[in-house]
Amino acid sequence: MARILLVEDGRDSSAPLLLGHLQGAGHEVEQVEDGSAALERILSMPPALTLLDIVLPRIDGIQVLETVRSYGNHPIIMLTARAQEADRLLALDLGADDYVCKPFSPREVVARIHTVLRRHAQWRDTAARPSTAVRFDDPRGNACLEGRALRLTRRELLLLRALSRDPGRVFTRSKLLEAAFPEAFDVNERAVDGHIKNLRKKLAAAVPSHDWIRSVYGVGFSFAERPA
Structure with missing residues (x-):
C-alpha cells in the first residue's frame, strides 16, 4: 500500500514483529539504523511515511524531525521508549503526526499509519481544489x-x-x-x-x-x- 521508512538503531527486539505486521498489511518497508541515514533518505527520496525513534546514533530523532519539518510536511510517527510527557509534547509541537510509546501493539501502529496517511491524502485533495x-x-x-x-x-x-x-x-x-x-x-x-x-x-x-x-x-x- 505504501513505502514506509522504519528508523531504529537495530537493538529493539520488537522491530522484526513490527516489520512482519507492516508487510502483512501490504506496505513496503525499508529500515535504517541512524539519524543521519534517515535524514538523507527522507530528504532525497521521501517515503510515504516515516516511523522514527528518538534515541538514534549520530543524529537523534528530534533533530531529524525538526530538520524535516523545516523542509516540508512529510508524515512522521514517533515510535519510541521515551514516554515522558516533555518528550511527547516537544515532538508533537515540532510537527510529529503521532507519538507511540514502546512497548506497543504492532496492529495499533498499523492502524495509526493508515490514519495519518488518510489525513495527508485529504490535505493533498484540499490543496488541489x-x-x-x-x-x-x-x-x-x-x-x-x-x-x-x-x-x-x-x-x-x-x-x-x-x-x-x-x-x-x-x-x-x-x-x-x-x-x-x-x-x-x-x-x-x-x-x-x-x-x-x-x-x-x-x-x-x-x-x-x-x-x-x-x-x-x-x-x-x-x-x-x-x-x-
Whole structure:
C-alpha cells in the first residue's frame, strides 16, 4: 500500500514483529539504523511515511524531525521508549503526526499509519481544489494568499487548510482543534483562538484589503472569500 521508512538503531527486539505486521498489511518497508541515514533518505527520496525513534546514533530523532519539518510536511510517527510527557509534547509541537510509546501493539501502529496517511491524502485533495484564494505547496508545507507567500507555523497552516477547504462554512473550535492538533488529546479549545489571531495578522499583512477570517460569536470561525 505504501513505502514506509522504519528508523531504529537495530537493538529493539520488537522491530522484526513490527516489520512482519507492516508487510502483512501490504506496505513496503525499508529500515535504517541512524539519524543521519534517515535524514538523507527522507530528504532525497521521501517515503510515504516515516516511523522514527528518538534515541538514534549520530543524529537523534528530534533533530531529524525538526530538520524535516523545516523542509516540508512529510508524515512522521514517533515510535519510541521515551514516554515522558516533555518528550511527547516537544515532538508533537515540532510537527510529529503521532507519538507511540514502546512497548506497543504492532496492529495499533498499523492502524495509526493508515490514519495519518488518510489525513495527508485529504490535505493533498484540499490543496488541489482551486476553490479559494489560498494555494498550498505540499512538498514544502507552504501557502500563498492571492499569490503572496505566507510564513506560517504548522498549526496556522493546518487551521488555514481546514478553514479554506469550505469558504463560508462556520467551523467550531472543536473542529478546528481536531484539524490543528490532530495528535493531542489534552489541549483546550481556547488554544485555537491564539493561533487564529496570529493567522489573521499574517493574512492581513499579505492582503490587507479584505477580512479573510470571520468570527461567529459563540460558535467559531469561517473563511471569507472576496465578493465576486
